[in-house]
Amino acid sequence: MKVKPMDDRVLIEPVEEESKTPSGIIIPDTAKEKPIVGKVLAVGTDEDLRENIKEGDRVLFAKYGGEDITVDGKDLKIIQRSDILAIIED
Template identity: 75%
Template sequence: MKIRPLDDRVLVQPLEEIESKTSSGIIIPDTAKEKPRIGVVIAVGTDEDLREKVKEGDKILFAKYGGEEVEIDGKEYRIISRSDILAVIED
């Protein structure tokens, strides 16, 4: 079963808080009210320009409350829009 986001959205699997601290060296300060989250891109939408800039497997930093929450086979995913993607993290 494959999810194909429409237009300039991506399907992202958010990393748990601890995971996101250690693996990428990025810690999102608690002080930041709406601290952004880190996750792995599972699928990229149909927008060609976005597909050039963000790839499946990329680790991204995204706005905490962006997009919609879906659960697939027991795991939490989010479908977010391009405007909620802050940066790509290159290890």
């Protein structure tokens, strides 16, 4: 089953927050809305977006952004470009 995000959206699998991510980013689950790390599973149809973001990229995104969905038992997020803060490279 494929979820193809519309326009400038991206489908993301969030990484477990508490544990230290392989890339060294600690996102303590503090009260404060810390951004989250996630893996890009699918990129929207917007051309400019597709030039900047690829499937497999690891991105940092604003915690409050996007919509939650569950696909094949996995909790995923559909995020808009404006909520993507950075791309993380090891």
